[in-house]
Amino acid sequence: MIKNKVVHDFISIALQSGGWMELDRLYLENQVIELVGPMNKEEVDGEKQVKSSKELVQELLLIAEKNELIDLKNFQQKAELSAKLMSFLTPPPSVVNALFSQHYDTSEKEATDYFYLMNLTNGYVNEENYQYKNEIINDYSFIIQSKKWQSANDFTVCPYCFESEGYGKEQDMNKRLIRMNLKGESWGFYYHPKPLLREHSIFTPENHQPLVMNRQLQETMLQLVDVYPHYFVSLNPEVIKLSPHGFLYGGDNQMPLALADNSFMFDIPGFVTVEASLVNWATSVIRLKTTSKKNLMNALEYVTLKWQQYSYPSLDIIAKDEDGKDLHSVLPVFRKEEDAYIVEMILQDASSEFSRSKAYEAIIHEDAYPVDQLGVINLKQDVEINETTLAVITENMAKQSIFRRPQDGQKAFLRFIDTL
Numbered sequence: 001m002i003k004n005k006v007v008h009d010f011i012s013i014a015l016q017s018g019g020w021m022e023l024d025r026l027y028l029e030n031q032v033i034e035l036v037g038p039m040n041k042e043e044v045d046g047e048k049q050v051k052s053s054k055e056l057v058q059e060l061l062l063i064a065e066k067n068e069l070i071d072l073k074n075f076q077q078k079a080e081l082s083a084k085l086m087s088f089l090t091p092p093p094s095v096v097n098a099l100f101s102q103h104y105d106t107s108e109k110e111a112t113d114y115f116y117l118m119n120l121t122n123g124y125v126n127e128e129n130y131q132y133k134n135e136i137i138n139d140y141s142f143i144i145q146s147k148k149w150q151s152a153n154d155f156t157v158c159p160y161c162f163e164s165e166g167y168g169k170e171q172d173m174n175k176r177l178i179r180m181n182l183k184g185e186s187w188g189f190y191y192h193p194k195p196l197l198r199e200h201s202i203f204t205p206e207n208h209q210p211l212v213m214n215r216q217l218q219e220t221m222l223q224l225v226d227v228y229p230h231y232f233v234s235l236n237p238e239v240i241k242l243s244p245h246g247f248l249y250g251g252d253n254q255m256p257l258a259l260a261d262n263s264f265m266f267d268i269p270g271f272v273t274v275e276a277s278l279v280n281w282a283t284s285v286i287r288l289k290t291t292s293k294k295n296l297m298n299a300l301e302y303v304t305l306k307w308q309q310y311s312y313p314s315l316d317i318i319a320k321d322e323d324g325k326d327l328h329s330v331l332p333v334f335r336k337e338e339d340a341y342i343v344e345m346i347l348q349d350a351s352s353e354f355s356r357s358k359a360y361e362a363i364i365h366e367d368a369y370p371v372d373q374l375g376v377i378n379l380k381q382d383v384e385i386n387e388t389t390l391a392v393i394t395e396n397m398a399k400q401s402i403f404r405r406p407q408d409g410q411k412a413f414l415r416f417i418d419t420l
Contacts, residue, residue: 004039006063007032010056011088017118018099019091028088035084036060037067053121057085076170082123083173089122090174093165100178109230115178116199119191122174126194133385137394140282141256143197144393146379160204160245162188180227182220196368197376198252201231204245211239211246215297221248221334222293222341232258232335236370237348253335256375257281257344268420271299278413282397283373284347284404289340296341304330306420307347312412316353317402327351331370346373349402360396363389 011028014020020028033039051059061078064070070077091099096118104111119125135144157163165177165188177188186206191199203224211217213235224233232253239246262277273295279285286303290296308328311319319328331346356369368378383389398404403413 003029004041006056006059007039009051010053010060010085013053013056013121014088017089017091017121019095020088032060032085032088035069035081036064037069039063053086053089054123057082057123060085079170083170086122086124086174090118090124090176093176096176097179108228112199112228112230115176116191118176124171124174124176124193125191135385135390135393137390137397138282140260140280140397141375142282142393143256143376144379144385144389145376146381146383146385158208158245160202160243160247161208162206182223182227183216185220187220192249195251196365196371196378197255197374199231201228201250202247203233203250204247208245210244211235211248213237213240215301218297218300218332218334219293221332222297224248224250225253225334225336225341229336232333232374234331234333234370234374237329237331238369257285257333257373258335258342260285260375262287264414264417266417266420268299268302271295271302274299276303278417279344282375282404283400284402284413286345286347287342288345289337289342291339291341293341296343300330300332300343300345303345303420307345307416310416310419312415315403315409315412316351317349317412318351321351331373333374346370347402354400354402357392357396357399359392363392 007029010032011025014028015022015025061070061072061081064081065072070081072078090096096115100111100115103114116125120127133144135142157167159172162177164172165175166173167175171193175190175193177190180187180189180203188204188206190202190204192202205211217235221233221235225231228250230253231250232255233248233250235248257279261280263280264278266276266278268274268276271290273290273292275287275289276299277287277289279287288296288299288303290299307330308326309319310328311317319326321327327350329348329350331348333344333346335342335344363379363383364372365378365380371378377393379385379389401409403409403416
């Protein structure tokens with residue numbers, strides 16, 4: 001068979017995506033040639049291709065440059081042609097959702113594995129250029145990573161609206177959403193193109209509106225961990241406050257916080273079915289666990305209210321500022337372990353005493369909060385993982401830990417538990 005092997009192998013990957021059939025091979029080859037221009041042909045024996053989609057696209061880009069169709073030094077030209085080529089590896093939304101549903105019938109993880117692999121193959125999710133290390137910060141295990149961050153696209157549509165699916169000439173041309181019904185509302189699920197953690201997921205309502213932090217939203221988060229029991233689900237408080245289109249985020253539930261041991265077990269009066277504990281973690285975290293959704297939500301609501309009202313002036317823990325504004329809140333992280341529902345309650349204090357240090361803000365990526373609270377710290381691309389960086393991170397985590405400074409902080413944490 002006389003063909004160009006690069007095109008042949010690239011089309012083979014396209015056929016594996018599920019959006020095409022073998023009958024479409026010649027058509028697809030012609031479409032690729034139309035984009036990159038003529039090329040040398042050779043004997044293709046049909047052996048299994050071994051190069052990745054990204055490697056093959058790079059070779060196709062070189063062919064296009066040789067044919068004077070693009071200048072590889074022009075980032076926009078390169079990005080647009082790459083996206084057009086990768087679109088052959090991206091089935092239309094109806095096909096993606098149908099295939100996802102078929103895999104989901106086997107298992108939830110098989111479905112997300114299919115969807116994530118598609119996003120890696122078509123280049124929508126970029127996991128390249130990572131520096132990655134496991135480090136111990138104040139005796140706690142953290143993941144610290146640094147990568148080359150690409151510039152964000154200039155959106156003329158809201159990136160969280162369903163209308164952004166396939167929009168634009170570059171990477172987002174290949175964006176796909178999985179449709180879901182959550183508590184009677186239409187939601188979409190897709191992967192973050194520049195992941196801050198493993199299988200970084202975005203869950204967004206179809207309606208363009210802010211999210212309100214209330215019990216209804218928390219119940220939606222809990223439903224999501226039923227739909228994807230191998231993922232955690234949480235939120236960014238800044239999104240709740242500022243974003244005109246709210247969204248939740250999640251990812252692989254085996255993040256460092258989830259793997260941290262319990263340091264102290266206690267009972268909450270009136271919630272006999274709920275296991276409660278302090279977590280052996282860098283910041284102040286309470287873990288609740290039960291097989292009852294309702295009991296978990298009620299206990300979460302109760303402990304949150306108690307924290308919002310709690311003050312310990314000798315440790316600079318004050319519930320309200322001088323204007324009477326609440327300073328205390330809870331960042332919930334929901335997940336499942338078999339039949340049990342779990343929420344890690346990360347206690348938050350908005351006063352400057354417990355805010356991130358300026359030195360820490362200077363080294364972390366601007367989108368890295370609150371993922372760092374879960375044990376995954378994303379550095380700016382020019383920041384190396386070295387002793388100086390680790391010292392800044394260590395100092396900051398100590399500053400943000402409400403009940404672990406000074407030395408009597410743990411006793412103060414237990415005093416708060418006694419108020420429950």
